[in-house]
Structures are given as structure tokens and as C-alpha cells.
Amino acid sequence: MSDTIFALASGAGRAGVAVVRASGPRSGDLVRALAGNLPPPRAAALRALKDAEGGLIDKGLVLWFPGPASFTGEDVAEFQVHGGPAVIAALASALESLGARPADPGEFSRRAFAHGQMDLTEAEGLADLIDAETEAQRRQALAQMGGALGALYASWREALIDTLASIEGEIDFPDEDDVPDRLSERAGPALDALAASLRAHLQDNHRGERVREGFTIAVIGAPNAGKSSFINYMAGREAAIVSDIPGTTRDIVEVRLIRAGFVVYMADTAGLREASDVIEAEGVRRALMRAGEADMRCLIVDVSRETPDDAASLLRPGDAILFNKSDLTTDRPQAPDGIAGFHVSVTGADGLNAFAAWLDDQLIRRLGGAEAAPLSRARHRQLVERALASLEEARLWLDTRPELAGAEANRAIRALGELTGAVDVEDVLDRVFSQFCIGK
Incomplete structure (x- = not known):
């Protein structure tokens, strides 16, 4: 992600104001080239924006967000100009001439995910918020964007990692004095509790979807x-x-x-x-x-x-x-x-x-509302079902073949990691972010 991208972040068509956003290592250079100097961080400054030949593009507000304290975690610049198509086209042409490129759909959000500004469920919540047409959709998307689902899935994953440590302790160090006999048996109640939580999460009548x-x-x-x-x-x-x-x-x-x-x-x-x-x-x-x-x-x-x-x-x-x-x-x-x-x-x-x-x-x-954050996508449901199936298999093998129980627990951990993007599954990321609009 060494290149710098830009996109129209506001709606297409004629408008009173258009917002063009840039993100990447050369965002500061773009501001200096177009507006003369950098404004103070996170403070709007009125500037005359000029192209490489010194021709006036427009007068508008410029905002500067140095990374990592920005949406993407990179240096970000924002240009608020008049919303006529000719103004937007001239500004885009000037940005391209300075080495920036148009962003792909969802590329800003993907960069935010890559820099740890949000997990995958939060990114999906952001996309849902942009698409929200009803009050219920808005509330659900805000809760997901705020980390409600991600926190739940992460807590399951952390609990399962701790449980797996107990199982692998018996496998790797069966003769060590400081590892009690049948240590894996202690994992049974934890696996049962996790499986019960996953089942309850799935039994929501597809409410979030x-x-x-x-x-x-x-x-x-x-x-x-x-x-x-x-x-x-x-x-x-x-x-x-x-x-x-x-x-x-x-x-x-x-x-x-x-x-x-x-x-x-x-x-x-x-x-x-x-x-x-x-x-x-x-x-x-x-x-x-x-x-x-x-x-x-x-x-x-x-x-x-x-x-x-x-x-x-x-x-x-x-x-x-x-x-x-x-x-x-x-x-x-x-x-x-x-x-x-x-x-x-x-x-x-x-x-x-x-x-x-x-x-x-x-x-x-x-x-209507419930205390637990609901599953909102088929992707979530499929991964939780996969994790639950692996947990149930792990429980079956726990007393007789702890090495197989450990392998199933690892599969469940990976499925839960895919939910939030904690594991690197490139095709999943491509599929999720390709559904975003340009500029997000």
C-alpha cells in the first residue's frame, strides 16, 4: 500500500459541496502542491486549489489528518470543493497528474482494516450503515460498526485459545511434573460452555439477516x-x-x-x-x-x-x-x-x-432489539456453524484422542478468526470489500 489513492467521498452528481479524499504516503505532497501548505491537523482551512500550471481549480476547504490518527491509519487529505462535475473532474485530473490514482471500491475501508483501525465485522457494519434505509438497519449497522459482533467473536476465540493450551499441554508434555495428569479433561467444561454460546447465537431465527x-x-x-x-x-x-x-x-x-x-x-x-x-x-x-x-x-x-x-x-x-x-x-x-x-x-x-x-x-x-448482537450476514452464520461443528468434534475426541481434539479446536479457532479477519484469508477480504462503494 505504498501508493496514494483518491476518490469522491460524497454522492455523485451536482451538489453544493463535494468531498474528495486522498489516502497514502504522498497525501501531504498533494496538499502542498494544490494548496501551497499543510493546514493544522484536523482543522479546516480555506485554500485556493491550483493545478500544476497555476490555474485555479476552485476555492475550498482543506483538511489534513496525519496517520495513524485517521480513518485509514495512513496520512489522509480531504478537499471540500463546490459540487459541480467540472470542478470534481479538474481536481481529479490534478491529483492524477501528481501521482495519485483513483481508489478501487472499498479500498479506503480495506486500508483501515489492514492498519488495524477496524476488524472485518466492523468494516461490514460500515458498509451496512451506508446502505441503511430504515431505522432498524441503522441501529444494527451502528452496533456492528461499534464492535459489538467483533468483540463477541474475539472473546470466543481467546477463550478457545486458552482451552487449546490445556489440551496441547498434555499432548506435548505428558511426563512433566508440572503438568497434571489428564489436563485435557479440564478443557471439557470450557468446550461445552463455548459450544452452548455458539448454539444460542445461531438460534436467532435469522433476525440480523x-x-x-x-x-x-x-x-x-x-x-x-x-x-x-x-x-x-x-x-x-x-x-x-x-x-x-x-x-x-x-x-x-x-x-x-x-x-x-x-x-x-x-x-x-x-x-x-x-x-x-x-x-x-x-x-x-x-x-x-x-x-x-x-x-x-x-x-x-x-x-x-x-x-x-x-x-x-x-x-x-x-x-x-x-x-x-x-x-x-x-x-x-x-x-x-x-x-x-x-x-x-x-x-x-x-x-x-x-x-x-x-x-x-x-x-x-x-x-426487534435483543441483548446479544445478531448475525447479520450469511458469511457469519456459515463460519459460526463451522466453528460449532469443530467444537463438537473436539469434545467427542477429548477423552480418548486429545491430539485430534486439539486439531478440531484449531479449526474452530481459524473459523472464528475468519469472522473478524484475524487470519489472512485473501479471497474473503476481496469478496467483502468489493461490495463497498467507491470512496469508502
Whole structure:
């Protein structure tokens, strides 16, 4: 990282102010060449910025952050100029002429990680904060960026390293007087406690991932039950085609909602029935697949019909049934145990406020705050699962083959190290930081 990079750190397009940031060993030289001299550290100074020929680029604020007390841990310079595209282009051209190069996506954050300014989970929290659209996403990203997950994973790793020392003590020094017999047996309770902590962390119903990525609801039911009208009501617009012709919806129609501060993806699916052609059959197949994968299923039943709805078998505890067209009949069927039931008229919007209030409450209950920092990415879950599997293997071998128990403990330590970037896994780092925006 001997080169110096720069990037537009503010949003693209016309703006009142644009922020261009540079990081690297020649950042101070860039400031001197463009602005004449270095301002005091961390103090904004108004400067005339000039190119190599002495032509005025713009007048703006210059800030100087000598490393390691900077975001990246390197020398960092920041130029706050007027936000016109021509000004930004002229400043970028001047920086390139002075030997700096445009930054790659996530390169500033990667340099911060490389210089110990943040661990990998904190860097991911920063990316999530930039992408946050809801209050829940903002809070979760801030907690992760503040080290909530990293501290938890690091504590597990340190505890496991201590436990491994006990195991290896018996392996390496079995005849030493100062190493008690069966020292590895002392590692058993510690391994059990660590495994219990990892299991509890995994049993969170994917709460952190749902906050970050969105909660999914599959709207299912027979043709003409009112699914599309219900979707349109929830979306507040005509997102799905409504028709009296059965089988109008043949593919997944998904709408994105913000409910109770959480992102919700609600999917209108094909009517569940014996398909009349191959296209409808594919739509039914996709509907069943989406129903199986969704976080919640919402079954729409037309109670004006007297035929039973076989789709009820797809429901799970915590799902909902909307008995639609209740205004056309005095019949008031009840939902099965564990399923929330609502008597509604989708076209008249009767009873839908009660469902919406119930849904908001469910989102808060399922995705709301908890004391422990949640897993927020599939990468985290996979590594914790891998570490847990190795811990369980280590426990099985502990009493009979401590050398195998030690090998499994080492695998668990490596998996936990990958979570925070404590071990050097280059392809993991490339994958994580490539998802960042330019300038971060």
C-alpha cells in the first residue's frame, strides 16, 4: 500500500459541496502542491486549489489528518470543493497528474482494516450503515460498526485459545511434573460452555439477516381469492394485475414495503390449483417454492366459496389467514391453532387495518432489539456453524484422542478468526470489500 489513492467521498452528481479524499504516503505532497501548505491537523482551512500550471481549480476547504490518527491509519487529505462535475473532474485530473490514482471500491475501508483501525465485522457494519434505509438497519449497522459482533467473536476465540493450551499441554508434555495428569479433561467444561454460546447465537431465527436483507412474506391461495387486490392494498398502488379471470398471476410479483421500521418483501403468487397449461404449472411450482422459503405465509381464502382450501396445509405457526369476502356471508371460520385469523373484505379494505397492526407487531417481536448482537450476514452464520461443528468434534475426541481434539479446536479457532479477519484469508477480504462503494 505504498501508493496514494483518491476518490469522491460524497454522492455523485451536482451538489453544493463535494468531498474528495486522498489516502497514502504522498497525501501531504498533494496538499502542498494544490494548496501551497499543510493546514493544522484536523482543522479546516480555506485554500485556493491550483493545478500544476497555476490555474485555479476552485476555492475550498482543506483538511489534513496525519496517520495513524485517521480513518485509514495512513496520512489522509480531504478537499471540500463546490459540487459541480467540472470542478470534481479538474481536481481529479490534478491529483492524477501528481501521482495519485483513483481508489478501487472499498479500498479506503480495506486500508483501515489492514492498519488495524477496524476488524472485518466492523468494516461490514460500515458498509451496512451506508446502505441503511430504515431505522432498524441503522441501529444494527451502528452496533456492528461499534464492535459489538467483533468483540463477541474475539472473546470466543481467546477463550478457545486458552482451552487449546490445556489440551496441547498434555499432548506435548505428558511426563512433566508440572503438568497434571489428564489436563485435557479440564478443557471439557470450557468446550461445552463455548459450544452452548455458539448454539444460542445461531438460534436467532435469522433476525440480523432479516433486518439487513428484508423480511419475506408469501401471499398464497386459490385463484381469484383476492391475493392481487390484497397486495395492491398493502403496497398502496396497483402493483399486481387484478382480474376476474382465474390464473391471471402466473409469476411472482414482489413489492417492497417499509413496515414498523423494517424492510418487507411481499410476494403475490400464482393461484394454487391443478394447472391448465405448462406456463401456469410453472407459476404454481414457483408459488409453492416461495411459500416454503418465505419467513411468513399469508393465505387468502374466499369464504364465499364452499370448497375447502388445500393451501392451508402450507401454513406454519406464526402465519396468517385472511378470510376474504366476509361481507358476503355470515360464516365466520376460525384459523387453526398457532395461525392468526382475520375476517376481511379486501376490495372494501374492511378488517385490513387489524391485519396491518398485527403484522407490525409481529415484525417488532421477531426482528426487534435483543441483548446479544445478531448475525447479520450469511458469511457469519456459515463460519459460526463451522466453528460449532469443530467444537463438537473436539469434545467427542477429548477423552480418548486429545491430539485430534486439539486439531478440531484449531479449526474452530481459524473459523472464528475468519469472522473478524484475524487470519489472512485473501479471497474473503476481496469478496467483502468489493461490495463497498467507491470512496469508502
